[in-house]
Amino acid sequence: MYVDLILTASIKAGEGIVSIYESAHSIDYKADNSPITEADKVGHRIINRYLNQTVYPILSEEGKNVHLSERIKWDNYWLVDPLDGTKEFINKNGEFTVNIALISAGTPVIGVVYVPVKKWLYVGIEGEGAWKLELEDHQLPPDWKSAGIKLPVDQCNNDCYTVVGSRSHTTEETNKFISNLEKKHGELSFLSMGSSLKICLVAEGKADIYPRLAPTMEWDTAAGDAIARSAGCKVVQYETGEPLQYNKKNLLNPWFVVKR
Incomplete structure (x- = not known):
């Protein structure tokens, strides 16, 4: 199911995004007046390099629009936001993510969220569970399930x-x-x-x-x-x-x- 591939894709995209985050960068605006940076575009290109190795089509916020007549044929596809939280990126609070999901019959069955500044990696696989990893130097451990913590890890205080x-x-x-x-x-x-x-x-x-x-x-x-x-x-x-x-x-x- 390409899980290791998309984990690597999210981490590599996060590395590319952080290199721009830590330097001076320009901000443009889309037609709807939402901000877009070079980091959005870099993340998109890196992720596509990996996902293009799979058999599934890609729908990405930063990609071209795919008409419904084409999308309706997709039983399985990748749904991607290369940089979720562009405003957080611009405000430099570190709370932005790289998001990759596999959609099957209208349902998200695999999800990866990488937080490149904090180096947190969240993974969810339908029927198997969810994990959180705290990476070192943007490196995915070989046995990442054993290295990760099964979610949920912290139950909220029932009194609050x-x-x-x-x-x-x-x-x-x-x-x-x-x-x-x-x-x-x-x-x-x-x-x-x-x-x-x-x-x-x-x-x-x-x-x-x-x-x-x-x-x-x-x-x-x-x-x-x-x-x-x-x-x-x-x-x-x-x-x-x-x-x-x-x-x-x-x-x-x-x-x-x-x-x-």
């Missing part, structure tokens, strides 16, 4: 329900959701985090819930979604309670909630 939220995005609806959690659970503990790390913190057991009542795209969530599901969490649509679906006609996600 923990909510994780975005550093860069908040909405009135999210505030109302949290207010309702306070009525149910009493005093809450809050964690702020960027990028797909928020999903990983729930998978890890450091947070109980992550409500995302704001726009995201499929490539923003797929890798973290696979990790969370593999760690025994639920990643569900806010309105219906059904799991998130991938390779939809519109690649915009509905609002969703990640919970233990």
Whole structure:
């Protein structure tokens, strides 16, 4: 299933991104006014070099748009965000990630999230489980499962329900959701985090819930979604309670909630 290949791809992309992160770099803007840096493009190129060795097609935030008439033929494909958390990258807080997921029949079955500044590597494989590794010098251990810690590792304190939220995005609806959690659970503990790390913190057991009542795209969530599901969490649509679906006609996600 190419797991070692995509682990290596994420780490190598992270190395390339960090080399730009630590130097001066320019910032451009896409048509929707969202920022893009040279690091996004470098990460995209490195990942593609690896994924092009596989039999599966690639859908990437930084790649060309693939029409639905082509995508609908894909039973399995890679869904990639080479640099999730560009705002965190620009703000230099280290909370950005490299995300690679394998989607099968609309479901994320393998997910890799690499945090190159912190050298944290999260892995989720359907039917096998999820792990977190803390790497040295961006090196993947030969027996990475034994070197990693099985998720979840830290169960939240039952006396303090923990909510994780975005550093860069908040909405009135999210505030109302949290207010309702306070009525149910009493005093809450809050964690702020960027990028797909928020999903990983729930998978890890450091947070109980992550409500995302704001726009995201499929490539923003797929890798973290696979990790969370593999760690025994639920990643569900806010309105219906059904799991998130991938390779939809519109690649915009509905609002969703990640919970233990």
